[in-house]
Amino acid sequence: MHTRPIWAEISRSRLVANYRALQSVAAPHAGLLAVVKADAYGHGVTLCAPWLVEAGAEWLGVTSVEEGLLVRKHCPQAHILVLCGFWPGDEDALIEHALTPTLWTERSIHLLARAAERKKMPAQSVPVHLEIDTGMTRQGAALEDLPSVLASLRAAKALRLDGVFTHFASPEILNSPQNDAQQARFAQALQRIDADGLRPAWIHAGNSSTLLAQDRLPALAATAKTYGAKLLVRPGLALYGYALPFVQQDESLERPLSVTLQPVLSWKTRIAALRTVEPGTAVGYGATFVAQHTMRLALLPVGYADGLNRGLSSRGSVLVRGQRASIVGRVSMDLIVVDVSAVAEVSVGEEVMLIGEQAGATGAVGADAKQTITRVTAEDHAQWAGTIPYEILCAISVRVPRVGAA
Ligand SMILES: *Cc1c(COP(=O)(O)O)cnc(C)c1O
Numbered sequence: 451m452h453t454r455p456i457w458a459e460i461s462r463s464r465l466v467a468n469y470r471a472l473q474s475v476a477a478p479h480a481g482l483l484a485v486v487k488a489d490a491y492g493h494g495v496t497l498c499a500p501w502l503v504e505a506g507a508e509w510l511g512v513t514s515v516e517e518g519l520l521v522r523k524h525c526p527q528a529h530i531l532v533l534c535g536f537w538p539g540d541e542d543a544l545i546e547h548a549l550t551p552t553l554w555t556e557r558s559i560h561l562l563a564r565a566a567e568r569k570k571m572p573a574q575s576v577p578v579h580l581e582i583d584t585g586m587t588r589q590g591a592a593l594e595d596l597p598s599v600l601a602s603l604r605a606a607k608a609l610r611l612d613g614v615f616t617h618f619a620s621p622e623i624l625n626s627p628q629n630d631a632q633q634a635r636f637a638q639a640l641q642r643i644d645a646d647g648l649r650p651a652w653i654h655a656g657n658s659s660t661l662l663a664q665d666r667l668p669a670l671a672a673t674a675k676t677y678g679a680k681l682l683v684r685p686g687l688a689l690y691g692y693a694l695p696f697v698q699q700d701e702s703l704e705r706p707l708s709v710t711l712q713p714v715l716s717w718k719t720r721i722a723a724l725r726t727v728e729p730g731t732a733v734g735y736g737a738t739f740v741a742q743h744t745m746r747l748a749l750l751p752v753g754y755a756d757g758l759n760r761g762l763s764s765r766g767s768v769l770v771r772g773q774r775a776s777i778v779g780r781v782s783m784d785l786i787v788v789d790v791s792a793v794a795e796v797s798v799g800e801e802v803m804l805i806g807e808q809a810g811a812t813g814a815v816g817a818d819a820k821q822t823i824t825r826v827t828a829e830d831h832a833q834w835a836g837t838i839p840y841e842i843l844c845a846i847s848v849r850v851p852r853v854g855a856a
Contacts (some may be wrong), residue, residue, distance in 0.1 A: 452851050454751055455718075455719055455720040455722075455751060456717075456718070456719045456751060456752050456756055456849070456850055457717075457718055457719075457850060457851050457852075457853050458492075458493075458494075458715050458716065458717045458718070458846060458850050458851070458852050458853065459715070459716045459718065459806075459853050459854075459855040460493050460494055460497050460498065460714055460715055460852050460853065460854055460855060461712075461714050461715075461716070461855050461856065462497075462501050462854060462855065462856060463856055464691060464712040464713070464714045465493075465498060465501055465502065465505075465689065465690070465714045466501060466502075466504075466505045467712060468688065468689050468690070468691055468711050468712060468714065469482070469484065469502055469505045469506070469507065469689055470505065471709040471710065471711065472658075472661060472685050472688055472689065472709065473506070474709070475661055475662070475664065475708060475709055476661055476667070476683050478667075478671075479667040479668060479670070479671035479681060480667060480670070480671060480674075480680075480681040480682055480683045481508065481509070481680060481681070481682050481683075482507060482509070482661075482682065482683060482684075482685060483507075483509035483510070483511050483531065483654055483682045483683070483684040484502045484507040484509065484510050484511070484685070484686075484689060485510075485511040485533070485657075485684050485685060485686030485689070486498055486499050486502065486510050486511065486512060486521065486686075487511055487512050487513040487517065487533055487534075487686065488513055488844050489517075489844075490690070491686060491687065491689075491690050491840065491843045491844055492715070492757075492843040492844045492845070492846045493690055493714055493715050493843070493852065494852030494854075495512070495517065495520060495521055495524075496520065496524050497852060497854045498689075498714075499521045499524055499525050499528070500524045500525055502689070503525045503527070503528050507528065508528065508529055509528070509529045509530075509531060509682060510525065510528050510529070510530050510531070511530075511531045511533050511684055511686070512530060512531070512532055512533065513532075513533060513534050514532060514534060514536075515532055515536055515537075515540040515543055515544060515549060515551075517532075518530050518532050518544075518547065518549040519543060519547055519549070522547045522548070522549065529550060530548075530549050530550060531549075531550045531552065531579060531613075532544070532549050532550065532551050532552055533552055534552065534589070535551065535552050535553060535554070535558060535589065536551045536552075536553070536558065536561075536562075538561060541561055541562050541564075541565030541566075542565055542569070544562070544565075544576075545562075545565060545566060545569055545571065545576055550577050550578065550579055550612065550613070551578055551579070552578075552579050552580075552581050552589070552615075553578050553579070553580060553581075554580060554581045554582075554583070554589060554590050554591040554599065555591070555599070556598060556599060556602045559578075559599070559602040559603055559606055559609065560602065560606075562576065562578065562606070562609060563605075563606035563607075563608060563609060566606070566608035566609065567608065571608040572608070573607045573608060574607070574608070574609075574610040575608055575610065576608050576609050576610065577609075577610050577612035577613075578603075578609050578610070578611060578612060578613075579612060579613035579614065579615060579650075579652070580599070580603070580611060580613070580614050580615075580643075580650075581614075581615055581616065581617070582596070582614065582615070582616045582635070582636060582639040583616070584616045584631075584632040584633075584635035584636045584639070585619055585628060585631060585632040585635065586616075586617050586618070586619045586632075588617075589617075590616065590617070593635060593638060593639060593642075596639060596642055596643075597642075600642070600643065600646045600648065603648065604646065604647075604648070611643070611648045611649075611650050612650060612651055612652060613650050613651065613652035613653065613654060614639070614640060614643060614650045614652075614653055614654075614679075615652075615653065615654040615655055615682075615684075616632065616635075616636045616639075616655050617655070617657070618632055618633075618655065618656060618657070618660055619632070621656060621657055621658075621659035621660040621663065622659040622663075622694045622695070622696055622697060623696075623697055623698065624663060624665075624696050624697070624698045624705070625698055629666065633655075633666060633669065633670070636655060636673075637673050640653065640673060640676075640677060644677050649677070649678065649679075650677070650679050651679055651680065652679055652680055652681075652682055653670075653673065653674040653677065653679040653680070653681055653682070654681065654682035654683065654684055655670055655681075655683070655684075656670070656683045656684065657683075657684055657685060657686060657687070658685040658686060658687045658688035658689075658693060658694075659693070659694055659696070660683060661683045661685050661688065662688060662693055662696075662707055662708065662709070663696065664708065667681075667683070670683075687839065687840060688711055689714075690713070690714045690715065690843065691711045691712045691713035691714050691715075692711065692713065692827075692828060692829060692839045692843075693707060693711060694838070694839075713805070713806075713827055713828065715805060715806075715828070715843065715846075716803060716805060716806030716807075716855075717803070717804040717805040717806060717846065717850070718801055718802065718803055718804065718806065719750050719751060719752050719801075719802050719804060720750075720751075720799050720800060720801055720802060721748045721749070721750065721770075721796065721797070721798050721799060721800045721802060722748075722749045722750060722751045722785075722798070723748070723749040723798060724746065724747070724748050724749070724790070724796060724797075724798055725746075725747055725749075726744060726745070726746050726747075727741050727744070727745050727747055728741070728744060729741055729742060729743050729744060731745075732779075733747070733778050733779035733787050734763075734778070734779025734780045734782065734787060735779070735780045735782060736780060737779075738763070738764060738779055738780055739764050739778045739779035739780075741778075744791075745778075745789055745791045746789070746790050746791045746793075746796070747778065747787050747788070747789060747790065748770065748775070748787070748788050748789075748790045748796060748802075749785060749786075749787055750768070750785065750786050750787070750788060750802055751784065751785060752784075752785070752786055752804060753781055753782045753783045753784040753785050753786060754781050754782070754783055755783045755784055755847060755849060756784075756846065756847050756849050756850050757845040757846040757847040757849075757850065758781055758786065758804065759781070759831060759834070759835035759837070759842060759845065760780070760781045760835075761834055761835030761836055761837070762777050762781055762786075762831065762834050762835060763777065763779065763780040763781045764776075764777060764778060764779060764780070765777065765834045765835075766826075766830070766831065766834045766835075767788075767826060767830075768788055768802050768803060768804050768826060769802065769803035769806065769807070769808045769810075769824055769825075769826055770788070770790055770793050770796060770800065770802050771793050771794070771795070771796065771800070771808070771810065772808045772809055772810020772822075772824050773792065773793050773810055773824065774824060774826070775788040775789055775790050775792075775793060775802075776788060776789045788802075803826060804826065805826055805827060805828055805831065805842075806825070806826065807823050807824065807825040807826075808823070808824055809821050809822070809823060810822055810823070810824045827839075828842040828843050
């Protein structure tokens with residue numbers, strides 16, 4: 451039972467519109483693998499994954515086997531790629547539930563091959579995707595390890611190399627020589643794989659930024675075509691309506707996005723209490739905020755235990771009646787206080803937006819009165835907190851129910 455009024459509304463129509471917009475950007479060159487890892491970037495994977503499949507997504511990307519099993523229950527037909535590899539003990543579940551593992555070590559190939567043997571799986575019946583480390587220095591087989599990894603794969607008769615992929619380290623840095631170097635190493639790896647007689651059906655590379663920048667897609671598509679494979683790009687963040695700004699040589703580039711993206715998540719609460727305080731009144735832990743004049747303050751039942759970043763202390767704002775109201779004092783575990791002095795007719799129980807948009811009046815009256823939309827975005831939270839929108843969205847805690855909306 452959720453009576454504490456804090457929740458996140460997840461818009462199906464916006465998620466689908468973002469998916470379609472990204473699909474149209476990719477379409478001349480590639481299909482999409484929709485990344486729904488980390489509980490769909492905090493949006494709720496049991497809501498988002500089926501909506502994406504209904505919108506046409508054939509491939510979904512998850513973090514772990516555990517997440518894959520949850521998605522499999524809701525999406526019986528989708529291809530599900532487990533992006534972060536698997537752990538000893540995951541092999542049977544991978545095979546039984548047709549989850550496609552990422553792998554890149556001989557050890558993981560042996561583990562899966564042994565499980566397939568125990569289950570008497572026919573030849574070539576267990577699909578795997580091989581990740582190539584082309585410069586991220588994180589997951590993936592380094593080029594020098596590729597010969598031995600490929601030899602293990604060929605020896606594992608039940609396994610089928612269904613896909614090969616890599617991940618770019620700096621996709622939002624346009625004209626980064628690192629991206630070119632990574633793409634060249636990826637092409638080299640694919641050549642080696644082909645020379646070994648392995649024929650992956652899928653080749654994939656790139657995230658939201660790679661897709662939105664567009665410039666790498668034709669060459670990647672040409673490479674895939676050389677080997678008779680289909681190309682996929684793997685957007686995550688953009689599906690949920692956000693994009694990192696493109697940068698070039700440490701300078702922000704005013705490069706407009708080729709598509710309109712709409713934030714999918716609205717984070718809401720309600721005013722728990724209101725009070726008026728006199729000048730000199732301290733607010734919150736450490737008394738870091740002291741009222742300089744008479745103020746009207748609203749108490750909101752949200753804190754860092756809900757995932758509201760503590761960096762928003764005396765920096766962030768929320769929306770009340772279409773107006774921004776500043777957070778005053780520190781974000782507590784379960785509570786914040788906001789300044790509603792400038793907002794007319796506020797009442798207890800009133801809905802407040804932590805992330806989202808509200809219609810607000812300009813303040814003009816009569817014929818000049820205009821409805822404007824005011825917003826607070828995950829991007830705003832990220833700037834206040836000194837982080838990225840990814841972290842803001844993923845941090846919204848399990849204490850906040852995700853509710854499907856139109
Ligand atoms: C998370 C992830 C993505 C998606 O990245 P976004 O920046 O959210 O688009 C793509 N590929 C891999 C391998 C990832 O881990």
